Amino acid sequence: MMKKKWKVLTIALFIIAIICGIIFSIENSKAKQDSKRFANITVTLFFHGFESSSHAEKQTVNSLKKRGATNTVIKANVSRTGHVLLTGKLPSKVKNPVVEVNFENNREADYSIDGKWTKNVVVALQKKYGMQKMNMVGHSMENMDIMYYLLANADNKKLPRLCKQVDIAGHFNGILGYSRINNAPINATGKPMKMDQAYRNLLPLRNKYPNKQVKVLNIYGNIGNGTDGRVSNNSSKSLKYLLNGRELSYQEYEIKGVSHSKLHESRRVDDLLDEFLYEE
Template identity: 40%
Template sequence: MAWRIRQLIDGWVILVAALWGVNRPVSAHAAPNLSALQPTLFFHGSDSSYRAEIHMVGAIKHAGLSNKRSVIRANVAGNGKVRLIGKLTKRTKNPIVEVNYLRSSYKADKTWGRWAKNVVVKLQKTYHFKRLNLVGHSMGNTAILYYLVHNARNRHLPQVMKQVALGGHCDGVLGEGDYPHRLKLARSGRPNYITASYRYLLALRKCYPRSAAVLNIYGDLKNGTDSDGRVSNASSRSLRYLVVRAHRYRDRQVVGARAQHSRLHNNAQVDRLLMRFLWPKR
């Protein structure tokens, strides 16, 4: 009798173990090693989100330079913690990362620069990238530049190959230290008026990565202000003085109503300039 009971117990144990094995959660496969690929990270402006990047990313996909499965999002929480939304595979083509600051206020530029590093580290640990491109609109450029001030010499991080600045305000915005026609640039590119932020970024002149090529796109409404309505062209072009170590630098001006500061990331001309710079062989 005892033997019979023992048989029944053993049978139940085997059955339960089998059912648990069938229904237990399956751990996710390890992310593929995509170290040979070069992702492009998009950083949006203040009081905004990844949605400001959708038009440019859509244009890239429409041109066949990337695809839906190659686009993921990096959500950055208010404490700087990063969560990746979506997964890249071995079939990924020109991976794109839409950086999304959930607390979309750039009142602490240095903090957002540190969080940019958190994004890069998360991507590196997940996909083992060795090189990357950085694209910023408006204050997104500031996040990128602060990141570079502190990490350009860090050989343990992916190497920056290309940087695109869109509507950048390196030396102030209109009404806050920068006024139409007040800011002037010397032949070297150095501005005659230097804000506290620009002074801090001067460190880039000694540490900016020599590997990087830079494309600086700025808008001009052609209404006499020499600006995109928010940032003077001189403030945007003052980037050149900061990235003097870059092996290549280009300024590109866009004009018209679509050149307004908040419309630059929804501009077909900007799309073309961006794609030709990032992926010239297509």
């Protein structure tokens, strides 16, 4: 009787092992397929601002989905220690995938740390989906995260190639009410007469920014006083000097009557993004 039970148990375990092996093989095959899904597609990463979340990106992302510009949205959650968790389903035919990046620590003011976390997101997408080309869209402080990411990694050929960069309400040379220097006049090249320390730290980019590779769109709001209420237009426009003519193309757009936090809710901004990212 015992021999019969052991025989049945052995057969059952053998069948379970076979089933588990089949499931593992299917999952492993799917993982390998996923790791190549973004290989020949340009992925667009959206970064939210200070004290914000990926919820702030939904207006623009939903607009792009409604227009048919994308059919794929992936979530990238960055923990307080910089660990990245990717979630989302991939359709059989991926079109212009979008990544909504969410930082759990949305008050980190050390741009070097923010830049490292940005790299963690890029590497996670590269490992899981085989991402080789990307666009980056930042609002407010996250523009600095993108720039500090580039400061540390612009010459790293192992990382995905940056194709387009969109800066919305960027405070490259100081923030009103926070920085001592926040509205320094700029010349025709975008060079500020006075420079905030965080801006000075980015000056090496003038010789490191990817040469003739990245198309740049710089958007800022003006509520009628040369600021968007939080960032001066001079601070936003000082991006141009950091690029030093190394960008493939550069466009500036002033959105009149729209404040800092409302820029990512602006239909005009949605139109500009759609045209710049997908219609060129």
